[in-house]
Amino acid sequence: MIRKLSFINKIYIIIAIIAMIILAVSMFTYSKFSNTLSILTETTKPDYESIRIQTVLNRLNKIDNNAKSYVITQSKDYLKNFKSNVKELKLKSKKIITDFSSNTNLLVLDTLINNKINVLNQLILTQDLKENTDGLSNIIREINSNNKSDKNKIWNKIFHSKNKVNKDEVERIVNNVKNNETLIKDTLITHEIKLLSEDKNISNKITDFISRFEIKEKEKLLNNASANSYAIESSRVILISSSILILIMLIILMIIIIRYVNSNKSYKLALQKEKEYAEKLARTKEQFLATMSHEIRTPMNAVTGFIEQIALGPLNEEQRSQIEIVQKSSEDLLYIINDILSLSKIESGKLKLEKTSFNITETIHDLKNSTTSLLRNKPVTLNVNIDTKNDIVIGDPYRIKQILLNLLGNAIKFTHKGSITLSLKELKPNIDKTNMLFKITDTGIGMTPEQLDKVFNTYEQGETKTERAYGGTGLGLSITKRLIDLHDGSLTVKSKKNEGTTIEILISYPISKKAEIPTEKQQPVNKKLLQDKTILIVDDEPFNRQLLEAILNKKNIHTLTATNGIEAIEQVNNYHIDLILMDNYMPQMNGTEASIKIRELKDDTKNNIPIIVISAAVENNDVSNYMSAGVNGFIAKPFKELDVLYKIEQVFEGKNSFEPKGKHKNEKPSNKIDFDNLKKLCNNDQDFYTDMLNTFIESTSESSLALKKKLARKDTESIAKIAHKMKATFGHLEAFGIMNNLSAIEKNCKIDKPIHIIKVLVDDTLDQVNETVNLAKQELNTVQDG
């Protein structure tokens, strides 16, 4: 299989090739240059052989000159020089032959030199002989020889007159001498000429030898130059071609890198685009879901609201049954919407579990009550078994209910006869934590192992036809699984086809220190409080306006209507209005903007009108926006009649409906500090928790003292301020009883209630405050001890 080379591998290969080329070229160039250098060194080295030959030849010339000069001048100096030079020349010649023994030609030169010396020696000898043939001397020598024979007859004959000289004899002797001399001279001259000719020959031979030698040397030089030139030329070719090759490789490398960078850049761009697209898609999905949820909730509000209104009226048995079906269907539809929203929130990581104290056994009982109706007309019994010691735990009651409701709903859906058992068992509790095992067992249709594998996948059901036979989106179990994961819980499912299913969920909960959880039960609305009030209903949806009108008119509340924010402001300016029920999403001007405009009105009787937002946009940030706009309360769509009436009642009573949960009028507020909540707020940081307890003890004691002092001075304004300041602290510690008392002190001071009433309130509150301070001190000691 041919695999495409990765970028890094390509780079490695090219770098390796370049390195190899550089290495080969370096080695080749080094060898070439070494060679050239050695040739050059050899060439530029002085030619000692040639120099020494030249020296010998110079010496030979000198000898030649000495000899010839002697022959001409007969000066003994020349002869002396001749002899010494000959001696030296012979030595040098011998030395050259020894030093350059490889050169056999030198023997020839030596022979020639010796020959020449011999010739010159002979020439000198000839010259000496010539000298000795001087006429007068010969004559004297002749006479002497005659005298010896004739007792000096010649001298006697010439110089002694007494002895008369024989003239003829002398002439004869002289002639003889002359003749002899001429003969000798001729002979010597002939010999000299011969010698000179020989010398010339030898000189010519030497000249030839030197010429040949020089030619040979020149050839040698030429050969070396040619070899050098070839070596340099070939090195140059190799260098140029290698440089070109390296250049090509570098260009390829550069192209690969540029291509890689470009492709990397384009990948990054593509990735960035994909990321942005995915984010946009996620935002769009979220926005779509929010919009869809809003758009479905809005008409559903009219559906459920009017059904509720119809159900409250006179109906016959059949109509009531039909209305109940419609009501149930509406609830189912809302349940699906909530499921979709939950899934979206889980997927986007926005779903966070609440941590609040709740009664887990009550949750189980509530579940039984709310699902019993689903078993109607089915031969199935629903049993509940609870085995717990710690009923009140800290967690998210809504989400555990959602988990169990999904599982229970499925069990009911797929069980046609037999029983369903919902059990809760507490396992291995310790001081702070407990493990709750929820178990749902049914005798339903069960599942095959293959179905089990994918039953918790999103949008999947046991089998495709299940959806057709039993309905459902397939979201419920997927959400359930993810919610269990969010709880760090575990889920196990055992199922057998046609035998039934058992699902076990194990979730760990911190144990709450609260003794009991007050239950929120709606009390009958105070009709008197609502009577003869005028409420402005602002909603662009006519069904919703009609529904609210129907609810309010039944309670003898006057209603005005507006279809958008602009109309609402006009109505506020034109009529006396006690309260505004304001939808948020409306054309032209939305509810938040309209609320801001109303609060900005100059007329104090208008800008103070309580406003309750009714909206299907129920996210936390939506609610924050409403609050920032200065509204007094919020009702989520779809709403029930009592939701609306209670909220209106709350606002008329002067309560901010955004107040904490403990402030609900039907809940008995606690005066005890919720240390668990404080720990939670401190992120379970022990040091910071200790700091906060100290701060609480110090600041509360200080405020209590200040409150006492101001009470003694009857300074109600300062009392109100101190009470106000203390409220937040007790609110965070969930001591809502004390917080409410402090609110009452503040309120009474502001409306100038008699000081004795305020005193009673302050004293009572300070007792409670002191009690909490003591509790805080005990908690502090406990924490510090251990």
Added chain:
Amino acid sequence: MSKRINISVLDDNPFFNNLASFRINNFLEEYSQNNTLDYRIMSFLHPEDLYQNLGSGTNIILLDYYLGDSTTAIDVLKKISEKNKDCSIAIVTQKDDPKLSFITRSYGASAFIPKDDKTLERACYFIEKTITKRF
């Protein structure tokens, strides 16, 4: 380059002041893990201390409405507008009067957070929104 954000908390209630600073610090610690953010939180019990530190590039202020000695957030907002106009301020208060949000808004506050069990959550949401808007 990392984003630098300076947050100040001014509340005369030391309990709430400590708690708010701690919670915001926790929130930003978590937030800065996913976003390159360099942050500093300063908490003050008295307005004068805040004024002295306003020049140091404060970006967000959580401001209690009633600050004792008849000083309210409006007095502080006036001072802030003189010294640092480029600052996002959230009023945090127990005061239930809805009109208050409009009054404080006209003095430069950009959010109104009532003191209840969701206050700190909302304060963190406000900070997150402001950081997102600024960077």
